[in-house]
């Protein structure tokens with residue numbers, strides 16, 4: 328499932344970079360309409376509804392320059408975000424990007440990767456200890472890796488700079504470009520999966536869980552560190568049976584692999600709820616505020632999470648099932 332955009336915005340300055348030229352050629356080969364822009368993205372038709380605007384942007388690739396001076400921190404997953412891509416062509420209704428990319432849900436790839444890796448190296452030098460970079464804090468980088476090759480570069484970077492590790496998470500399965508690399512075990516690829524109930528209702532534009540697990544097994548055979556994210560975890564009528572079956576599927580696919588689990592329960596912000604109501608008016612996502620409790624997030628957003636008793640029930644269920652079915656796996660966190 329390779330992302331083929333229907334429109335590309337290319338920043339003129341990006342054409343001064345090798346990756347910018349490479350992308351321009353590739354976009355032309357696909358006969359995708361191109362608009363060259365200066366620093367400000369062209370505006371879209373003001374008559375579009377919020378839903379039309381959302382889907383228009385989701386099919387748009389932006390090729391631009393990373394201009395910030397600093398990387399954002401990235402707790403608890405890593406020390407810093409690695410800003411290679413932002414946005415994702417997937418159409419998951421519950422997507423965490425609704426909160427901060429609500430007005431611009433296009434996929435943007437940055438072409439000045441030398442600047443980005445130079446900056447990354449400075450962080451490693453300054454810290455004087457192992458530094459972990461997260462390449463998927465605001466994107467699913469696998470979705471555009473066949474276009475950019477930036478993850479391959481990042482993997483190479485970790486092998487050239489001591490004390491560096493890379494992590495990223497994906498719901499996509501196109502991992503063949505990551506095979507055969509000398510990654511030296513410094514990259515961790517995590518696959519985000521969910522129960523059939525959630526996948527069927529809320530995940531569009533991404534491959535099925537079965538394909539993601541096949542990709543995980545393939546990546547694991549290549550010697551990469553592999554992690555599983557179960558996210559977002561929902562409580563629905565048959566949740567115990569379905570999540571048990573999901574963990575069994577992981578155990579069957581990677582019975583002996585050293586594996587980590589990250590367990591993230593469903594949460595939403597009021598900003599995301601407004602986007603979901605506009606874009607997916609028929610959505611069955613559970614978004615009733617009076618059934619949740621408030622939690623303050625690290626970026627100043629207030630989230631609505633499951634209530635304390637429900638969280639306890641979920642946590643003890645997942646702890647039990649993972650320990651039983653995959654005794655060697657490590658649960659990194661449950662939130």
Ligand code: SF4
Pocket residue numbers: 414415416417418419421422423424466467497498533
């Ligand atoms: S794959 Fe991840 S980043 Fe992409 S739309 Fe789905 S939840 Fe969002």
